[in-house]
Amino acid sequence: xxxxxxxxxxxxxxxxxxxxxxxxxxxxxxxxxxxxxxxxxxxxxxxxxxxxxxxxxxxxxxxxxxxxxxxxxxxxxxxxxxxxxxxxxxxxxxxxxxxxxxxxxxxxxxxxxxxxxxxxxxxxxxxxxxxxxxxxxxxxxxxxxxxxxxxxxxxxxxxxxxxxxxxxxxxxxxxxxxxxxxxxxxxxxxxxxxxxxxxxxxxxxxxxxxxxxxxxxxxxxxxxxxxxxxxxxxxxxxxxxxxxxxxxxxxxxxxxxxxxxxxxxxxxxxxxxxxxxxxxxxxxxxxxxxxxxxxxxxxxxxxxxxxxxxxxxxxxxxxxxxxxxxxxxxxxxxxxxxxxxxxxxxxxxxxxxxxxxxxxxxxxxxxxxxxxxxxxxxxxxxxxxxxxxxxxxxxxxxxxxxxxxxxxxxxxxxxxxxxxxxxxxxxxxxxxxxxxxxxxxxxxxxxxxxxxxxxxxxxxxxxxxxxxxxxxxxxxxxxxxxxxxxxxxxxxxxxxxxxxxxxxxxxxxxxxxxxxxxxxxxxxxxxxxxxxxxxxxxxxxxxxxxxxxxxxxxxxxxxxxxxxxxxxxxxxxxxxxxxxxxxxxxxxxxxxxxxxxxxxxxxxxxxxxxxxxxxxxxxxxxxxxxxxxxxxxxxxxxxxxxxxxxxxxxxxxxxxxxxxxxxxxxxxxxxxxxxxxxxxxxxxxxxxxxxxxxxxxxxxxxxxxxxxxxxxxxxxxxxxxxxxxxxxxxxxxxxxxxx
Amino acid sequence: xxxxxxxxxxxxxxxxxxxxxxxxxxxxxxxxxxxxxxxxxxxxxxxxxxxxxxxxxxxxxxxxxxxxxxxxxxxxxxxxxxxxxxxxxxxxxxxxxxxxxxxxxxxxxxxxxxxxxxxxxxxxxxxxxxxxxxxxxxxxxxxxxxxxxxxxxxxxxxxxxxxxxxxxxxxxxxxxxxxxxxxxxxxxxxxxxxxxxxxxxxxxxxxxxxxxxxxxxxxxxx
Numbered sequence: 001x002x003x004x005x006x007x008x009x010x011x012x013x014x015x016x017x018x019x020x021x022x023x024x025x026x027x028x029x030x031x032x033x034x035x036x037x038x039x040x041x042x043x044x045x046x047x048x049x050x051x052x053x054x055x056x057x058x059x060x061x062x063x064x065x066x067x068x069x070x071x072x073x074x075x076x077x078x079x080x081x082x083x084x085x086x087x088x089x090x091x092x093x094x095x096x097x098x099x100x101x102x103x104x105x106x107x108x109x110x111x112x113x114x115x116x117x118x119x120x121x122x123x124x125x126x127x128x129x130x131x132x133x134x135x136x137x138x139x140x141x142x143x144x145x146x147x148x149x150x151x152x153x154x155x156x157x158x159x160x161x162x163x164x165x166x167x168x169x170x171x172x173x174x175x176x177x178x179x180x181x182x183x184x185x186x187x188x189x190x191x192x193x194x195x196x197x198x199x200x201x202x203x204x205x206x207x208x209x210x211x212x213x214x215x216x217x218x219x220x221x222x223x224x225x226x227x228x229x230x231x232x233x234x235x236x237x238x239x240x241x242x243x244x245x246x247x248x249x250x251x252x253x254x255x256x257x258x259x260x261x262x263x264x265x266x267x268x269x270x271x272x273x274x275x276x277x278x279x280x281x282x283x284x285x286x287x288x289x290x291x292x293x294x295x296x297x298x299x300x301x302x303x304x305x306x307x308x309x310x311x312x313x314x315x316x317x318x319x320x321x322x323x324x325x326x327x328x329x330x331x332x333x334x335x336x337x338x339x340x341x342x343x344x345x346x347x348x349x350x351x352x353x354x355x356x357x358x359x360x361x362x363x364x365x366x367x368x369x370x371x372x373x374x375x376x377x378x379x380x381x382x383x384x385x386x387x388x389x390x391x392x393x394x395x396x397x398x399x400x401x402x403x404x405x406x407x408x409x410x411x412x413x414x415x416x417x418x419x420x421x422x423x424x425x426x427x428x429x430x431x432x433x434x435x436x437x438x439x440x441x442x443x444x445x446x447x448x449x450x451x452x453x454x455x456x457x458x459x460x461x462x463x464x465x466x467x468x469x470x471x472x473x474x475x476x477x478x479x480x481x482x483x484x485x486x487x488x489x490x491x492x493x494x495x496x497x498x499x500x501x502x503x504x505x506x507x508x509x510x511x512x513x514x515x516x517x518x519x520x521x522x523x524x525x526x527x528x529x530x531x532x533x534x535x536x537x538x539x540x541x542x543x544x545x546x547x548x549x550x551x552x553x554x555x556x557x558x559x560x561x562x563x564x565x566x567x568x569x570x571x572x573x574x575x576x577x578x579x580x581x582x583x584x585x586x587x588x589x590x591x592x593x594x595x596x597x598x599x600x601x602x603x604x605x606x607x608x609x610x611x612x613x614x615x616x617x618x619x620x621x622x623x624x625x626x627x628x629x630x631x632x633x634x635x636x637x638x639x640x641x642x643x644x645x646x647x648x649x650x651x652x653x654x655x656x657x658x659x660x661x662x663x664x665x666x667x668x669x670x671x672x673x674x675x676x677x678x679x680x681x682x683x684x685x686x687x688x689x690x691x692x693x694x695x696x697x698x699x700x701x702x703x704x705x706x707x708x709x710x711x712x713x714x715x716x717x718x719x720x721x722x723x724x725x726x727x728x729x730x731x732x733x734x735x736x737x738x739x
Numbered sequence: 740x741x742x743x744x745x746x747x748x749x750x751x752x753x754x755x756x757x758x759x760x761x762x763x764x765x766x767x768x769x770x771x772x773x774x775x776x777x778x779x780x781x782x783x784x785x786x787x788x789x790x791x792x793x794x795x796x797x798x799x800x801x802x803x804x805x806x807x808x809x810x811x812x813x814x815x816x817x818x819x820x821x822x823x824x825x826x827x828x829x830x831x832x833x834x835x836x837x838x839x840x841x842x843x844x845x846x847x848x849x850x851x852x853x854x855x856x857x858x859x860x861x862x863x864x865x866x867x868x869x870x871x872x873x874x875x876x877x878x879x880x881x882x883x884x885x886x887x888x889x890x891x892x893x894x895x896x897x898x899x900x901x902x903x904x905x906x907x908x909x910x911x912x913x914x915x916x917x918x919x920x921x922x923x924x925x926x927x928x929x930x931x932x933x934x935x936x937x938x939x940x941x942x943x944x945x946x947x948x949x950x951x952x953x954x955x956x957x958x959x960x961x
Contacts, residue, residue: 159882250749253748421852
């Protein structure tokens with residue numbers, strides 16, 4: 001197939017490029033003539049939702065993005081945050097939802113590849129990865145196939161590249177039946193004075209193409225990712241790229257080696273919309289024009305047209321502006337790693353984006369308007385209706401032990417071991433906490449005591465019931481998970497997955513969630529430094545639950561003091577840190593109501609951000625002072641599930657006794673926010689007293705609710721369950737479903 | 740005691756291995772690139788884990804044909820201590836320095852977890868700081884660790900005490916014949932093993948059962 005540049009531009013062709021009539025008119029006004037076929041492709045690539053954030057930009061601007069430690073906020077390949085000692089953590093989360101649904105292995109693999117490239121493009125060596133995965137219900141005919149493919153793809157790429165996967169999420173819900181979510185997070189370490197940016201500087205400098213060759217794979221991928229699905233989705237398979245983690249690993253080593261030579265002025269990886277997007281971004285950010293000569297681009301297929309080269313999403317490619325005097329040195333490094341190196345253009349001073357192919361100018365467009373001055377919409381939105389608190393007083397009674405067993409062996413609360421054992425969680429030798437705890441923790445190599453904690457969180461059913469509270473909760477839970485290890489939360493990345501923003505109720509979810517995220521981030525000093533928006537997650541007009549995934553990073557001064565979720569010893573007092581001595585009260589939108597009573601009505605638990613901050617600081621200080629022996633935050637499934645998880649992680653039992661109302665369900669399974677469990681040796685009466693008093697002095701309730709020991713978990717008002725039995729039920733669901 | 744780590748594109752546990760050798764041996768190993776035809780005079784040569792050449796074609800197959808592997812073979816013939824871990828083991832097999840083959844895990848999935856290893860022969864230069872039959876903890880992380888050899892070969896390596904480590908207590912993660920996790924060559928100077936002792940050598944790893952292996956291999960060299 002060769003696509004000529006002289007194809008006539010018809011209304012159908014414009015529409016098939018995802019451009020609306022008013023957007024096309026804007027193009028005509030901008031350039032004063034009909035665009036060439038290649039130019040139409042370039043506009044389509046730059047102005048689609050995925051690359052331009054045209055629906056979300058207005059609202060994203062309201063998020064807090066700065067702070068004393070923030071070196072680089074949103075707008076670059078990844079966010080950069082100072083961690084002291086001249087080092088920075090560089091991180092971002094990005095979705096690869098649409099491709100993963102069409103081709104799960106390659107879609108997920110290239111999602112991981114893309115986010116790793118974003119991180120090392122900035123000069124950082126990747127040290128940790130996470131992934132938040134959401135699938136349809138287990139008995140949906142596609143689910144098993146998608147889980148198998150996505151998990152294998154995430155592992156296949158990350159394991160081979162050599163980054164430990166230290167955390168993540170897996171959730172099942174019918175709203176994802178037609179659109180699975182694959183949100184990939186990566187973090188790397190760099191020296192604060194050696195951060196590389198995409199802004200080109202200097203006129204007449206060589207634009208260099210590095211990495212793998214260009215093929216026809218992924219042509220139009222970013223446009224595909226900005227459209228809804230229908231039943232013909234299988235036909236889009238050729239728009240999914242194919243990953244090559246081996247080449248990416250070589251690209252990492254070559255880039256880091258090259259960066260050390262001082263040759264790199266600007267660097268941008270080729271992700272969505274490949275050569276087009278990377279070249280335009282480098283030029284537009286530097287207020288420079290770019291001229292590309294496509295005849296110099298290394299290709300792996302014959303007779304590729306300009307259109308295809310400009311829109312190819314072939315993986316493992318980079319674009320750089322290099323110092324001319326270092327060209328030979330740079331080329332030698334890339335040759336050593338078996339990678340392509342070609343000068344494909346130069347920077348110019350005329351703010352035009354010019355593309356030459358076989359001696360012909362196939363595109364000549366204003367670079368600023370393509371890039372940072374793309375269209376921006378203020379789409380109409382309606383606030384999501386608020387639900388009243390339902391009356392749960394007439395629920396059928398369920399024995400708490402039965403309820404707990406059912407919850408911890410359910411699709412959504414069972415062990416994810418089947419998934420994370422397919423990921424290399426240990427490589428690099430710095431993993432201090434692997435998946436299964438509150439947060440993944442990785443030691444900072446070369447430093448005696450420092451470590452970084454990572455967590456990825458969102459509770460989509462809360463966001464659906466109340467986007468604002470749900471947005472707050474996603475941030476608060478992530479922040480809480482970091483605190484529960486003893487880490488100081490530094491900053492976060494957001495990956496906003498929603499339906500079609502052209503529908504006012506979906507736009508309302510997006511607006512509400514962003515407002516909630518902003519409010520929580522401000523209250524918790526937890527700025528958003530990078531992120532990604534994935535809209536149009538709909539099939540046949542049915543949208544996913546709104547899913548704003550938050551990936552957070554925290555800093556641990558001394559990892560020898562870090563807390564883990566497993567009980568440390570028998571005879572420890574179990575303390576519940578909470579807001580009031582009502583213990584648990586809020587059942588609406590809980591996992592208990594959903595999974596045991598089939599009820600999904602009512603508002604989510606509200607998040608009191610002042611309390612949240614107090615509780616987190618208290619827990620962190622207690623861990624830092626070496627006062628507690630284990631810590632776990634309360635989330636899905638409430639107190640009962642949290643205690644069970646601490647028991648299962650250690651094999652040590654526990655007995656819980658606290659005053660029970662007539663119906664114990666709200667206390668045991670309520671999902672009230674801002675709560676933690678921690679343990680203190682019971683024998684140390686003075687320490688125990690001090691911890692409780694200190695909590696009270698800070699306006700918290702620290703309740704002594706039980707004790708660790710034995711081999712059984714005993715909840716009030718029900719039979720004891722052996723921890724062994726809990727564990728075997730907890731571990732059984734996933735392998736039973738998949739194998 | 741001098742050691743060398745062989746580097747090939749796609750290996751990714753080279754940094755883990757270099758860290759382990761440095762921490763335990765007190766001195767950083769030299770690194771030798773795949774196209775080098777000579778290896779400096781060292782007492783221990785290590786091929787670390789990873790996915791050399793992306794595991795394309797067959798695990799270790801392309802790496803085994805790179806120039807540096809001829810130099811490794813020469814050193815091995817001269818009796819220099821050589822150790823290959825994970826992909827390094829696969830490369831040693833493909834290079835013909837060890838008998839047998841590694842197939843895809845029986846589960847057909849990559850697996851990363853901790854297993855128990857039994858020291859099957861504590862008489863080798865790699866294992867003599869463990870006790871015969873000692874159980875140690877060790878992490879694994881691989882997709883192709885399912886050891887296979889024909890009956891005659893299997894009988895020979897079992898008979899000659901060439902099995903250094905076995906997966907113990909029902910922890911065989913990959914379907915390996917006779918629970919084999921690591922073997923030595925007939926001369927006893929070349930070890931290949933799938934598990935990663937370099938990832939269990941200090942408190943931060945949650946244990947240090949892997950240390951004695953490096954102490955033995957490096958100590959011999961001293």
